[in-house]
Amino acid sequence: MTALTLGDYENLARARLDRLVWDFCAGGAGEERTLTANMAAFDDVRLRPTVLRGASDPDIATRIFGDRWAAPLAVAPMAFHTLAHPDGELATVRAATSVGMPVVVSTMAGRRFEELVSAAGSPLWLQVYCFRDRFRTQRLIEHGERAGMNALVLTVDAPRLGRRLRDVRNDFRLPPGIMPVNLDGDGFSSPAAHASAELDPTLDWSVIDWLRSISSLPLLVKGILTASDAERAVRAGVDGIVVSNHGGRQLDGVPATFEVLPEIVAAVAGSCPVLVDGGIRRGRDVLACLAVGAAAVLVGRPVLHGLAVGGQEGAAHVLGILIEELTDAMTLTGTPSLADIHPGLIGH
């Protein structure tokens, strides 16, 4: 079968990956209501095209923190791309570079920061998990900064890992050789045990000042779901916000990200870029997020599907499909540039 959509890639990847690895990547917390809701929110969107607008060749390039992105799209931080393909994040970074897209590299990446930065032609941001041991976190950030990462993305929705029932039932352990190679001295094979032993469950807003004291990189917070937290983040002086429910993997029952995106964009009122992730599987989903005010979107699991199916080439094809579908949706809604995207494109 020739894969034409991200859904095709998902089906192919499911057939290739070990079932326990598949469950770890695909699964969500609890009954997976939020996981399902993320995608359902986009299914309910109806676009309202305008005609005769001469939008045959839409300009989809954008700038974030002064860097040019070929499209308002980046790869979301995900642990252990090496679960999907032995080249792991190296293949992802090469794939993203081939289409001019940034990658947010997880604290739990399976390949070294240095090799990722040398392979990258687009920005790389470092996702940060804050550990109970602050010096460990500091070493991670200094390592990322030294290697050449361009921004920090602090994940704020994971004082502990969500209750992922598939992994509990499977007693999921990382296969031999899969490890967070940028962290010193780690002997864990269970992500859940690792998280409960090491993530700082007492984290509060003072962490922003602490991060500012150790790094001058732009700082985003990932995992915001309410207007009041978005306002709090702006007051704390962050450079960007990622509206995220961790792909439905943390607290089941929280809203779909697309549902809360408008209220967060309104609360932030242009103070900093608002990005969003969760359930984005088509170019028109990207368009919908931009229409309600997102500066860009992050794509998670589909990248792992591309890797599982065809390594670097598969991941590049997945990202290329999204770009092509976004361009197509813009042409067909009569939207010649990103600046022409507006909330009126969405109907109910």
Ligand SMILES: Cc1cc2nc3c(=O)[nH]c(=O)nc-3n(C[C@H](O)[C@H](O)[C@H](O)COP(=O)(O)O)c2cc1C
């Ligand atoms: C296998 C997997 C690993 C993930 N690891 C991380 C991580 O290390 N740090 C993080 O902030 N988010 C992590 N996430 C959450 C993603 O960054 C993102 O929020 C989510 O996957 C977006 O939803 P989508 O997969 O529906 O696109 C992970 C998600 C998956 C599926």
Ligand SMILES: CCCCCCC(=O)C(=O)O
């Ligand atoms: C401290 C170990 C956490 C690894 C889990 C990665 C992750 O965020 C996920 O959603 O899975």
